[in-house]
Amino acid sequence: MSTFGQYFRVTTYGESHGKSVGAIVDGVPPGLKLTEDDIQPQMTRRRPGQSALTTPRDEKDRVEIQSGTEFGVTLGTPIGLRVMNQDQRPKDYGSSTMDMFPRPSHADWTYLEKYGVKASSGGGRSSARETIGRVAAGAIAEKYLTVAHGVEIVAFTNSVGPEHLFPPTREHPTPSTNPEFLDLIGKISRNEVDANLPIRCPDAEAGKRMASLIEEFRDKNDSIGGTVTCVIRNCPSGLGEPCFDKLEATLAHAMLSIPATKGFEIGSGFGGCSVPGSIHNDPFIKAPSTTDPLRPGVTRPRLTTKTNNSGGIQGGITNGAPIYFTVAFKPAATIGQAQQTATYDEANGVLEAKGRHDPCVIPRAVPIVESMAALVIMDAVLAQSARQAARTLLPPIQDVTIPVSMTHNNLTTSSEKPEEKA
Template identity: 80%
Template sequence: MSTFGQHFRVTTYGESHGKSVGCIVDGCPPGLQLTEDDIQPQMTRRRPGQSALTTPRNEKDKVEIQAGTEDGITLGSPIGLRVMNEDQRPKDYGGGGGNIDMFPRPSHADWTYLEKYGVKASSGGGRSSARETIGRVAAGAIAEKYLSVAHGVEIVAFTNSVGPVQLFPSSKEHPSPSTNPAFLDILNKVTREEVDSFLPVRCPDAGVTKQMEELIGEFRDREDSIGGTVTCVIRNCPSGLGEPCFDKLEATLAQAMMSIPATKGFEIGSGFGGTCMPGSVHNDAFIKAPAIQPGEAQPARSRPRLTTKTNNSGGIQGGITNGAHIYFNVAFKPPATIGQAQNTTGYDESEGVLAAKGRHDPCVIPRAVPIVEAMAALVVMDALLPQIARQAAREALPVTSKTVTEAGINVSNGHA
């Protein structure tokens, strides 16, 4: 369906070459200061036409708040967000003597949508187009604003690989980046401003960025495409988020990320590389969390009493956040639309050659970065709201022998 979330619910609408795209956000807490200026930066990071390595489609992607706020304050009612399509070209997808409407495009959703619904959008990918993600990014920006203001949560994504060019290739010493100090240092410190200083690729390393840029340019020049991976880190996430057993936080993260167009893989924490590590190395031992240092800002939420010495778990254990950084990778396939003619079979079962038209990215990775951030924000926000309600309900009850207080002391025996 077109709705994501149970408590912070986002419903997106619109097709790639229709009049507009957007979303309805239901469940946003009232009293949040919110204007278009809070949302537009992420829309601009996602928009097409950012460089010679992206689609030349020229869209401003200017977001308009249609409902749900008054005088820049959220009312608690549904928030309506709209972005007008200004540079749509439906003629690129049929008519005009072309043959694109005679064939289901290879690796696109034309055939599967037709099989499911008996009808499909005649231009672009319809709801399967990456343009649908505009609503996700707009809603994610709202979730991020609340998470940042109320809990100090930070979400940063960056390009980790393009084709065979990797920021942190695996090695015998580090089969997973989770044990690589350089990777962990980036997770601790990287900011969106730093990531965007490495445009157009958004990989926070000058040397690797140059290799990636050259590689994408090569595929663009021969009218082909290439895939890659995006890494995302969520810092300062409250502990206790995630709902066993089927809504574990890594499970909802996986669902969210795999719902993004062109995704083909998801791994969290040590990921697949962790399968090459012995348990004695992979286990994350608990240690006492460091105290707040003099002059250090008091966090917006209670600081966990314990943390882990290592973080191969990726900040989630038993499906529940433990307060450590949450980090994961998302794999994106090469964009399906390429300029090269392809042998294929038409709707009438006759063989032929498809020469695709339209304007498309040779690699989606640079523009996928804010989309991954947005979906991460929606997952955390949707998990946070029921946990806040659960905590408030518990605190309204009298203290019992099994109650753990804010100080983390079990009142029955005085031990943590």
């Protein structure tokens, strides 16, 4: 379906070469300061035509807020977001050749099989242009998460083809054990990522190698894939809904719903399978006390982990450590090379696709990954906030037979000290 989320619900609409694309966002908390200026930066980072390494389609992707705010403040009612398509060219797909063939590895054939009819140009809803609504909605979610919890979400290009920022080694089969990687995700900012445009790799030399590789495939009318890594910092602990909506499961759902994705790994990921449990386990250590978000002036003890192979999530629930994951994107399906394939009428033939397409989707996928991460965290925050608010209406559990590890009733105000045990 075209709706994502339970508490923070986003419904996207529009086709690649239609009049407009956008989203309806329901569940935005009232009282949040919000204008188009809060949303546009991510739209601009996602838009086509940014460089010679992306599709030349020239769209400014100016977002308009249609409803749900007044005087720059959210009302708590659904927010309508619209972006007009200005440089659509459906005629590129109307040639006698393009009209005869389902494009290899594209969704032309499967959409036709599912619906019995499909958009005649640009892939329709299967086009990456559908992600505009996701990015706009994600910017709203991120604004709330930043203001309310200080959450930081940063994604970057990790690899293009065989060029990796952190290639696996015998010593570090997974980046989660690599001090350089852990240092990077602990402090990387979007300004640093965007300092190496157009590739969005935080290492300039690796970025140059990746850019050269994309140029090579572009000049051959071909395409190449890669990976995007994302880190979420300052995420509240306790998020995630076991057993079937564990936070890593909802993150995987979100990321694999992005067009062209083919893989997802979190924390140590697949490389962690090569690490023994004695190294992979994350021991707990004492952390500074934290203020209870629903009880001002009340603090409680906290733990954190010495290492973070779990990627900030254990048992499907956030533990307060940075969440990090990597998403794999395949090479863009539409390429200009002649390909031996079959027509809709089952005849053998040769397709040389027309249209304007990215030789590598990775640089423009970075803000899309960030936006989907924001939607997941926002939905989880609202779910947990509802649970915590309901819990505060109940009296503290006083039964002395209950082990201390069962509850967080051992709360103290900043002016109170726990009674010393005899």
